[in-house]
Amino acid sequence: MAGERRRRRANGEGTIYQRASDGxxxxxxxxxxxxxxxKRRPVYxxxxDEVREKLxxxxxxxxxxxxxPDRALTVAGYLHHWLTQVAESKRATTHRGYESAVRLHIVPVLGTKRLDKLTGADVRRLIAVCRSKCLCCLNGYDKHREAADQCCSAGRCCSRTPSKRQIQFIHAVLRNALSSAERExxxxxxxAKLVQIPAPRYKVGKGLSVAQVKTLLVEAKKTRLYALYVVAATLGLRRGELLGLRWTDLDLxxxxxxxxxxxxxxxxGGRLVVDEAKTEASEATIPLPKITRRVLLMHQERQAKERIDAGDVWHDHGLVFPTSVGTPIExxxxxxxxxxIRTRAGLPGVRLHDFRHTVVTLLLELGTPPHVVRAIARHADLDVTLSIYAHTNLDAMREALDKIDWEAE
Structure with a gap:
């Protein structure tokens, strides 16, 4: 053993010694x-020389x-690391969703579990707990209710459990985090991959008829945001994209x-955030229809007058559709x-997002090639474009079925 002795290692180089108990x-x-x-970590x-090389x-x-790797690392500890170091690069809205799923659902059930001891049974327990919990009780929604005898505050749990989509999202967040832990x-x-979660069935908006769009635009024309609804009806921009549109994004x-x-x-998280587009496919340049260009030019003149009227109160953000003082619209x-607008138009069930589906449907009905419609709508997948059309084109299906005539003469 004397031949194994080496020089004293300097500060910062670590310590090497031989145990008397087992050598x-x-x-x-x-x-x-x-x-x-x-932390101080050992190698054996x-x-x-073997220990020095490992050290x-x-x-x-x-x-x-x-x-x-910290052997004492818990699920809560790693998820904190994942949110701050790995998932931080995601879009603000995506990161916010991840943080909520971790804080409200995953950590309360699995937070104290050692990460390296996590099992498929633990993940199934998480899903079972999430499926049975009441969201009103969990999030304290009753604190914001006007009447004290509504919902869970009355002592009777309303059992407003998470939807299938929410359950799938919670599972996906844990699965993504554990994939990162696996790479590390x-x-x-x-x-989490050992536990299969049934995919929810998504409802696709039906879109609007030409008559409905015209009715809505007649009412919208009475407001200062008429141009916003024209852009939505002709190009199918999403709500956040409409509000984030800048004059520098337009070539008129x-x-x-x-x-x-x-x-x-x-x-x-309680504040307005200007973020990048939803997906890479969402970032695109689209030709402006003539009617849209005309309306935007008129809107530009109107906004110039608003800026003058507002004076020092105006805070210029370069937005096409800001508030009356130039700030982003909530x-x-x-x-x-x-x-x-929809109430005055007599269309209470219509959503703003239905304009987007309407653009897809009308373009396909006009014979526009699907790949061109996909480019205009900026869908990540052509199947999304065609699924909207298949769901909305009831008239075409009715016309096809009416050709069946087995009535005896």
Missing amino acids: LWVGMAYVHTTTGVT GHSF DRLKGDSARGIAV ELVTRNV DLDRATLTVEQTVQRV PRSLNRHFDG
Whole structure:
């Protein structure tokens, strides 16, 4: 054993010693762990040189920013790391959804569980708990109710359980987090993949008839946001895209006339956030129809007068559809504005998003090639475009079925 002795290691190089009990060599060094805390971690070997090599490799990884797995890491601890280090790069609205699923659903059930001990049975227990919990009780919705005897506040749980879509989302968040943990070699496999969640059935909006669109636009023309509804009805922009549209995104020259979608306005975590478009496919340049270009030019003149009237109160953000003082419009405020229009038009069941489905349906009925319609609607998949048309084109189906005539002469 005397031949195994080596020089005293300097500060920061770690400690190497031989255990008297079994003769095993042990190395100790301070390294960065996945919990964000610097801890003293051991390595073991049958010789000084073996331990020194392991120790140098451990310290080298730490110096390069590769965090060492913390064996005491809990699900809650790792999810905090994942939200702050990995999922932070997602869109603000996406990250907010992840954070809510982690905080409200996953951590209360699995938070204290050791990450490397997580099993498929634990994931199934999480899903079972989520399916049975009342969202009103969980989120304290009753605190905001005017009457104290409504819903759960009356002592009778309303059992407003999460929808199939919410359950699927909670499972997807955990699955994505564990996939990241698997890549970081913190777990040997992603146990969330062992649990299958039935996919929910999505309802596709029906879109509007030409007569309905015209009725809505007649009412919208009486408001300062008439141009916004014309853009929605002719190009099918999403709500956030309409509110995030800037004058620099428009080319109103007669020979070019284009609109580029680059950003959206969303409310996330109690504040308005200007974010990038929903998907990469959503960022696109679209030709402007002549009617849309004309209305936007008139809207530009009207906004110039509003800016003058507002004076020092005007806060210019370069937006096409701001408030009367230039600031971004609250997404829910736009919903309320549209609610007034649809009520006056006698179409209480219509949604703002139905304009988007209407554009898809009308273009396909006019014989526009599906791939062109997909490009205009900026759908990520052609199947989405065709599913909207298949759901809405009842007249075409009726015409086809009416050709069947088995009546005896």
